[in-house]
Structures are given as structure tokens and as C-alpha cells.
Amino acid sequence: MLQKTHSLAGVLAAEGVMIYFQQPLISWESGAALLIGCLAGPLADIDKKGSTMAKVFLPLSYLLQFLGVKHRTLTHSIVALIALGFLLSPLPDFFYWTCLLAYASHPLIDLLNEQGVALFWPWKKKFRILPKFMAIDTGSFGESVFCMILLVAVIVIPFVYLLPKGML
Ligand SMILES: [Zn+2]
Structure with missing residues (x-):
């Protein structure tokens, strides 16, 4: 998937965490969570030479x-999620789950892709959840549609769940 699709999925994950923790939309924590979602969503593609995340974290991508x-493989795997879970454990619950779920949104939506993901790396087998003819190819029309759906969800959800009552 493209970086913008992953950013939107990351933001959507952050909004889910904000709803769970009943975090008001207009607060610095929510602002930070949305930003984390936007950055942690595409982060797993640090393993792809030339991707924006690889450029931002050049030493790590090298x-x-x-x-x-x-x-x-590694960055898209359950192993990476468990390692990240340990690494982030000093964070307060709200930010812990924002970072972890925004990162996890990445392999999750890559599973919709035709090439699939080595979810159980170091086992090399790649998994996908859609049959080949339905799979969403990177940069395809299908991805544009999927990206639009995510965008609508990202915009609508705060209005429905996160704005203080009486503001609508
Ligand atoms: Zn990816």
C-alpha cells in the first residue's frame, strides 16, 4: 500500500484508541495521538529502499x-509487534496503545495486498486475506477507493464519537 493509505490507517487506529480511552478530541494528547498515527502507520515500510520512512530513518534503513x-518480512511481522510492545512498555497506556495499534495497522492492511506479508517471519511464507482476484494492488484503482474509504472514516469518526456533546 502507499504511504498515504498507511498514514490514514494509522490515524484511524489512533482515533480508535482515543475513543476507547474517551480522550477529548480537543486536547494535546489527541493531537499527539493523531500525529503518532500518521507517522507510525507507514513506519513498517522502513524496510523498503527509497520509501519516505526509509529516508526519514536512514541509519535504521541502512x-x-x-x-x-x-x-x-521482519518489520511487518508479529515478532516486530511483540518487540515493539516491550520497547514501548514505559509509555502511559494511552500512548502505548496508540503507537502499537497504529504500527500494527500497517501489516494488517498490507494483508489485503496481492503480494501478502510474512506475518510469521522468520517463517518466510507470505499471507494475504483476500483471494487474488480481489486483492488490492499497490497504487491501483482499488487502493484509491480503499484510501477514500479510510479518509471518510477518519473525518467522520471524530464528529460522531469524539466531539463534546452539543457541539454538533
Ligand atoms: Zn508495508
């Missing part, structure tokens, strides 16, 4: 290249 980590 390290992954040096170690021969292939696209949609």
Missing part, C-alpha cells in the same frame, strides 16, 4: 539493508 532484511 542497517536493515545491511542485514539483508527483505520488504514485508
Whole structure:
């Protein structure tokens, strides 16, 4: 999937966490959560040479290249999620779940893609959840539609669930 699609999925995950923790939309925590969602969503593509995330975190992406980590393997796996879960554990609950779920949204929506994801890396088998003819190819018309659906959800959800009562 494209970076913008992943950013939207990350923001959607952050909004889900905001709803769960009943975090008011107009607060610095919510602002931070939306920003984290936007950045953590595409982060797993740091394993893809030339991707925006690889450019932003150049030393880390060089390290992954040096170690021969292939696209949609380690960074898209359950192993990475568990490691991140440990690494983030000092954070307060609200930010812990925002970071973790926004990151997890990435392999989740990549599962809709035709190439699939090595979810159980180091097992190399790639999984996808849609049959080949329905799978969403990166940059395809299907992805544009999917991206639009995410965008609408990202805009509508705060109005329905997060604005203080009486503001609508
Ligand atoms: Zn990816």
C-alpha cells in the first residue's frame, strides 16, 4: 500500500484508541495521538529502499539493508509487534496503545495486498486475506477507493464519537 493509505490507517487506529480511552478530541494528547498515527502507520515500510520512512530513518534503513532484511518480512511481522510492545512498555497506556495499534495497522492492511506479508517471519511464507482476484494492488484503482474509504472514516469518526456533546 502507499504511504498515504498507511498514514490514514494509522490515524484511524489512533482515533480508535482515543475513543476507547474517551480522550477529548480537543486536547494535546489527541493531537499527539493523531500525529503518532500518521507517522507510525507507514513506519513498517522502513524496510523498503527509497520509501519516505526509509529516508526519514536512514541509519535504521541502512542497517536493515545491511542485514539483508527483505520488504514485508521482519518489520511487518508479529515478532516486530511483540518487540515493539516491550520497547514501548514505559509509555502511559494511552500512548502505548496508540503507537502499537497504529504500527500494527500497517501489516494488517498490507494483508489485503496481492503480494501478502510474512506475518510469521522468520517463517518466510507470505499471507494475504483476500483471494487474488480481489486483492488490492499497490497504487491501483482499488487502493484509491480503499484510501477514500479510510479518509471518510477518519473525518467522520471524530464528529460522531469524539466531539463534546452539543457541539454538533
Ligand atoms: Zn508495508
